[in-house]
Amino acid sequence: VFxxxxxxxxxxxAPxxxxxxxxxxxxxxxxxxPALCHKYLNDGTVDPNLAGLIAKANTGAAVDMADPSAVSAFCTSYLDVFNTGIHYSFIASVAAMMISLVIFSLCRKKFPNPAKKEAAAVQGYTAEEKASMAKEIKQRMAALFAVLGVAVFxxxxxxxxxQSLSVFARDFIRTESIAPEIWQAVNPFFVIVLTPIIMAIFSALAGKGKVISTPRKIAIGMGIAGCAYLFLTIFSASMGYPSGTEFRALDDSTRSSMLAGPWVLIVTYFFLTVAELFISPLGLSFVSKVAPKNLQGLCQGLWLGATALGNLMIWIGPVMYNAWPIQYCWLVFLVICVISMGVMLGMVKWLEKVTG
Structure with a gap:
């Protein structure tokens, strides 16, 4: 929660x-x-919207758009100031980490010190156990890698x-007074609010003898994530949205007429957050259940590696977003979620048997 x-x-x-x-x-x-300033400085292209945006962003002396040197000077200055402002946000991050270090240093005497505890015996299998359980260990590792594959997607x-959702917020959402990055706060807000609700539902079901296994929860989570992209696919198709690149090339009045309200992002992040609560907290728990006891640390690292691999591939989203009408970008992620859910459902009984 913290x-x-x-x-x-x-x-x-940062904003x-x-x-x-x-x-x-x-x-x-x-x-x-910023993108139009880069375009002007790189190849001298004057976007039809450049003059209007400069007029909106410049509160100082007016810029003579007929004078290339004046336009170039403003674009250079705007980008320099813009980037320096972002650098200050990194300095703020450093300051926050220093505060955390100070708090830790002041309070570390109150923290438990594992070094003072008696060393626990390292759990492992004897040679006889390894020989007799070789088949079971292979099954457990196969189950682990199957779930890791779903986790990547x-x-x-x-x-x-x-990535693409932040760019979508910048391009297609009517948020003149709110920077696109701020919408990323919706996810942690929903995590804080929805976690006790989801946990209460799980507890209530367990109390009635209807415990949902971890593999089944992961499958349900993929389905809920798919709902987010199903919603975006239908909404974007109904609005007739072009690709991100084509949209940004339209004139201001046309773009303004196509903007959606913030509720679109809120609905999307709601579904994605509920999906996260069905998958993320349970991942390491599942690993601890299924991993052979002499490979616990390695298997925990494999879960984090699957998370990293998924993060490594997120660049695919903006590429599709800028190349195709954006409903096809969301459709690809919908298909990924549906296939992952189907794979998990197909493996549920096997996974429940292995982890049981």
Missing amino acids: INIGGLLAPFV LLRSWWLKVHNMLYNAQL FWLSFHQNG
Whole structure:
């Protein structure tokens, strides 16, 4: 919970510092302007929307759009100030970590010290046990790798909140007064609010003798994640949204007429957060149940490795988002979630037998 409290606060830091630094230099934040400034400086292309965006973002002396040197000077200055504002957010992160270090240093005497405890015997199998349980160990490792494969695709889909979903928030959501990054705070907010509710539901079902096994919860979680992308697919198709690249090339009035309300992101993050609560907290628990006791540490690392591999592939989202009408981008993630759910459901009885 406390990690998510930090996650709830973190998305506000960078936009606030960036906007503050821009205001110091008589400028205002605009999500579209940096890309157009880069385009102008790189090849001299004057986007039809550049003049209007400069007028909105510039609160100082007017920029003469007929003078290339003046436009170039403003674009260079805007990008420099914009990037420096982002650098300040990294400094804020360093400051936050230093505060954490100070708190830890002041309180470490109150923390339990494992070094003072009697060393526990390392659990393992004897040679005879290994020989007699070789088949079971292989089954357990096979079950673990099967779930790890599903986990990779969950994190690939879930962590689009920092990639294609953030770009979607910037391009297609009517949030003039809210930076796109801030919408990432919706997920930790839902985690804090929904965790006790989900846990209460699990406890109530267990009290009635209807315990949901971890493999089945993971399958349900993939289905719920699929609901988020089903919603986005239907919504984007009904709105006739083009690709991100095509959308950004439209004039201001056309883009404004196509913008959606913030509720679209809230609904999407609701589904993704519920899916996370069905999968993420249970992952390491599942690993501890299924992993051979002499490979516990290695298997815990494999779960974290699957998470990292999923994160490594999240660049796929923005590529599809900018290349195709965006409903096809969401459709791909929907298919990934549905296939992963189907695979998990197909393995549920086997996994329950192995972990039982």
